Amino acid sequence: MATKxxxxxxxxxxxxxxxxxFMGTLAHIDSDIVRLTNVRRIYYWTGALSVTDMASNGIxxxxxxxxxxxxxxxxxxxxxxxxxxxxxAGCITSIEPWSx
Numbered sequence: 277m278a279t280k281x282x283x284x285x286x287x288x289x290x291x292x293x294x295x296x297x298f299m300g301t302l303a304h305i306d307s308d309i310v311r312l313t314n315v316r317r318i319y320y321w322t323g324a325l326s327v328t329d330m331a332s333n334g335i336x337x338x339x340x341x342x343x344x345x346x347x348x349x350x351x352x353x354x355x356x357x358x359x360x361x362x363x364x365a366g367c368i369t370s371i372e373p374w375s376x
Contacts, residue, residue: 281305287360288312289331293353297327299340299360299368300347310354315347316340316368331358334367342373 283302290298290312296319300312323336360368 283357283359287365288357289318289327289360289364290349290357291327291355292349293355295349295353297321297330298347299365302357303346306351308351310349310351310357312347312349313345315344316342316373317344318368319374327356328358330368331360331364333361334364335371336367338371339374340368340371342375 281302284305286302287299288302290300290310292298296317298312298315298317300315302310303313304311317340318330318335319339319341321330321335321338324330324333
């Protein structure tokens with residue numbers, strides 16, 4: 277049975293156990309799966325003390341991947357999920373995608 281969430285179709289910052297921090301659109305969440313679309317992994321950042329702060333205010337710089345179409349996680353690995361403000365989303369998407 278699907279869990280209804282006020283965050284469906286919203287841009288979110290999700291912290292996933294052993295996987296890191298991701299920004300994307302929450303497409304689906306239930307007791308088993310969390311699905312994000314248009315996802316960017318945030319490997320490293322400066323300018324935010326926590327993931328909650330990042331979701332509110334953005335970051336100054338960091339290592340952020342280019343967007344990936346869809347990422348799914350086990351629901352049990354979800355540590356926290358926060359609605360991403362327009363300001364924060366703008367900061368993160370403006371960072372040039374990092375590559376080796």
